[in-house]
């Protein structure tokens with residue numbers, strides 16, 4: 001076993017690789033391995049004060065992080081929260097990941113590993129801060145014991161404990177060993193965020209340097225002694241199977257070691273190098289049984305969803321008043337139908353994992369947003385109990401939801417490793433495989449009907465969503481009474497999560513579930529993306545129909561939604577809504593709420609006579625309650641717009657003959673630098689709650705741009721992506 | 731068989747002629763800083779310098795490179811990770827997940843070598859690498875910073 005040396009950069013040293021080879025039959029670990037008993041911990045060279053904090057004799061502070069780092073900065077943010085309460089010297093902080101197996105062995109002392117839904121910080125801030133605070137109290141107690149003074153007379157600051165009366169002081173490293181023997185405190189008060197000095201500050205990330213030198217090891221870069229490399233092809237038609245494959249045709253190709261079935265739907269070639277594996281796989285004749293979905297197309301799916309827009313049966317998500325009556329009695333009604341396509345996560349690093357299986361143990365190394373789910377997948381696929389499995393997390397080359405709820409690639413690599421026991425094997429998906437076998441941002445359509453009175457006030461809104469449910473596809477056990485609550489993100493009744501920001505006297509929002517065979521997944525922003533486009537574009541339509549300014553029209557409905565309103569106002573103010581713009585430039589505005597945060601945006605665009613769109617600038621306002629690291633929040637907001645604008649401008653997966661048509665970035669284009677607008681972020685940290693950061697602002701990218709396009713051209717785009725729209729002046 | 735000059739060293743490798751340079755670098759030579767993102771010259775994650783020119787190594791077979799041509803990968807950009815671009819990347823905290831950044835840095839370094847004072851428009855048209863985390867504005871700011879400081883010259 002290696003000792004506690006894993007740092008944020010995950011650099012399998014030569015030593016750990018050698019250690020691995022010596023232990024290849026069993027106890028291979030890249031992670032740290034702290035002895036678990038309290039007594040053992042006290043004797044260890046690097047004393048564990050508690051599950052979250054290890055302090056080394058040289059004062060180095062190792063903070064344990066349970067959530068995954070995929071670029072969003074959670075690692076740094078969580079470390080800031082622990083360090084804040086620990087009162088340690090920030091310059092001495094490093095981090096490490098406990099493994100999911102250790103979490104299981106220690107009764108889930110680190111809580112949930114899942115890193116999705118912008119939950120990294122907002123759902124663990126309390127217990128990680130308590131971990132830091134408890135460790136500080138134990139360190140102080142240890143010093144007080146040594147000095148034989150009451151702990152209440154001692155103070156900890158910057159990693160040093162002082163007893164003012166006697167002028168004595170001790171560094172954390174000096175009392176760490178003794179602190180491990182101190183009983184953990186029962187009451188652990190937390191600091192008032194107003195007094196924070198480490199948390200809440202725009203500190204530099206802890207994990208940047210190795211990302212600039214090529215030293216950082218991603219899952220795709222992992223190398224184990226004796227490792228083979230695998231390429232895979234799953235039946236391109238979802239639900240299809242392998243009928244046969246002709247291994248003899250490729251078995252003599254360079255480097256090829258094995259040609260194996262993976263489950264009943266995929267084939268792998270295992271070779272010395274991945275390039276050899278891929279080359280041979282490309283030459284392998286495979287006959288597919290395409291199954292019952294081989295005739296499905298985007299058009300047939302769209303037809304089915306369209307039928308759902310007027311279907312009798314639907315599940316209500318939010319309702320008040322009598323919308324039918326409001327529409328019947330309206331001075332004027334407005335109706336529109338919107339649609340949103342499938343989209344792929346297209347993480348920069350394609351899916352990959354490495355596994356080593358023996359009848360006694362199954363180990364998996366993989367970039368994952370949820371180490372515990374990866375462990376569970378390894379256990380299920382290997383047939384070994386969880387206690388005989390381990391999953392080692394590697395920082396992700398992008399996650400965006402693809403590497404969270406479903407670990408299909410982990411099941412595959414374990415199924416392969418199981419057929420070659422004792423040999424480590426790394427499975428890398430080609431970009432084509434990654435594009436074809438995504439867990440797609442699902443298709444929905446939406447029909448909206450608005451009722452206006454004679455003064456142009458909104459008296460009723462009916463919103464029918466028709467389309468695919470992610471929850472039904474991934475966690476069907478969570479569907480109650482036919483309802484997928486996630487479908488209504490951003491449209492819920494007033495409350496702390498994803499609530500609609502308008503008070504409308506008569507409202508009905510319902511969902512007709514239609515689940516095509518294409519597997520859906522949680523995709524950065526989830527259903528908030530589609531819903532914000534539908535509602536916020538339509539609000540714009542209503543405002544124009546009522547002859548009102550889109551901002552004023554919204555404000556009139558938002559009196560009872562002060563947080564929604566505050567960010568809307570903040571965005572409008574920074575963007576100088578209403579003030580003149582350069583000739584040819586037009587604004588659009590929108591707001592929504594999800595993942596615990598309130599967000600709004602103003603986009604400035606121009607559209608040339610030939611129909612070429614340029615997005616000049618987006619101003620985004622976000623209220624995430626407590627802002628743990630403002631610098632990282634700004635980066636997340638910028639990044640979210642790249643993701644959101646990629647989706648709005650280009651993102652479209654189409655289905656033909658039951659399979660995905662796009663295979664790579666040439667047919668699935670994404671935003672590049674030349675299309676990137678200036679982004680200004682206004683952080684409205686109103687305090688008192690913990691909202692997410694990674695996702696919410698994505699949802700306001702598209703509607704702000706769509707509304708600005710309308711302002712510029714008079715064209716209302718109701719079907720995404722924009723690449724299919726003709727913006728040419730008529 | 732191929733003879734390649736990588737980061738100043740001549741290396742003999744046993745590999746099929748049509749193997750993309752990217753995979754020879756990653757699998758035969760063992761330098762994994764150069765990334766695979768698409769394999770079809772679309773994303774730039776695999777960017778290396780060949781005689782100073784930014785080149786997408788996934789689309790170039792090893793047989794297309796002569797032993798005299800100097801290949802530089804991210805690992806060879808500077809001896810200590812302190813190339814002006816790398817320093818600017820740290821200062822501006824450009825990377826998010828970091829997966830695209832080796833390619834970004836190599837593309838940026840080649841751009842500045844060829845055009846030490848690029849305009850914003852030059853940068854936008856030259857830097858066509860894909861970043862799914864969305865670091866484009868930081869990339870641009872870091873390049874402009876280096877260009878303004880005229881600090882390029884190492885590595």
Ligand code: FES
Nearest residue numbers: 767768773774788
């Ligand atoms: S991997 Fe070479 S350009 Fe994408």
Ligand code: FES
Nearest residue numbers: 827828861862863
């Ligand atoms: S930093 Fe993640 S893809 Fe660019």
